[in-house]
Amino acid sequence: MSIIVTDHGFAPEDFSGAFAAPEALAGAEALDLGPDADLAPLAGQLDGLSLIRIAFPSFADGRGFTLARRLRLMGYAGRLRAAGHVIADQYAMARRAGFDEVEISEELAARQPEEQWLFRADWQAHDYRARLRA
Numbered sequence: 001m002s003i004i005v006t007d008h009g010f011a012p013e014d015f016s017g018a019f020a021a022p023e024a025l026a027g028a029e030a031l032d033l034g035p036d037a038d039l040a041p042l043a044g045q046l047d048g049l050s051l052i053r054i055a056f057p058s059f060a061d062g063r064g065f066t067l068a069r070r071l072r073l074m075g076y077a078g079r080l081r082a083a084g085h086v087i088a089d090q091y092a093m094a095r096r097a098g099f100d101e102v103e104i105s106e107e108l109a110a111r112q113p114e115e116q117w118l119f120r121a122d123w124q125a126h127d128y129r130a131r132l133r134a
Helices: 063-073 088-097 106-111 114-119 128-133
Strands: 002-006 009-012 030-033 051-056 079-084 101-105
Touching: 002 106, 009 114, 051 063, 063 079, 063 088, 088 114, 101 106
Parallel strands: 030 051, 051 079, 079 101
Antiparallel strands: 002 009, 002 101
């Protein structure tokens, strides 16, 4: 079972639809992308999607952050979820890259409790640009 992390803490999974692979995009409600996904074929086809989930196979693999930013620049305005090996220290970066939420395993939630994620939930205040404006 997965746990969803938002700026308000841990929450249960609330999406009950099915995720489709990019090659089965037609008529899909949600999309699963790997860290090496080619976004070019998705151009102009993002409007009908309510959720895109990007896999993070390792906390050291930052390609998902780039994909999130590119999807937002392509105009995707739906829910964007990082899933897998994202750690609490990366939460602020995930939010700044464009993710709305992070999906983690129960095992990771036990090692990094909700308080650690909430500590980083004030991600906008700790952005270097905010410090430069002050």
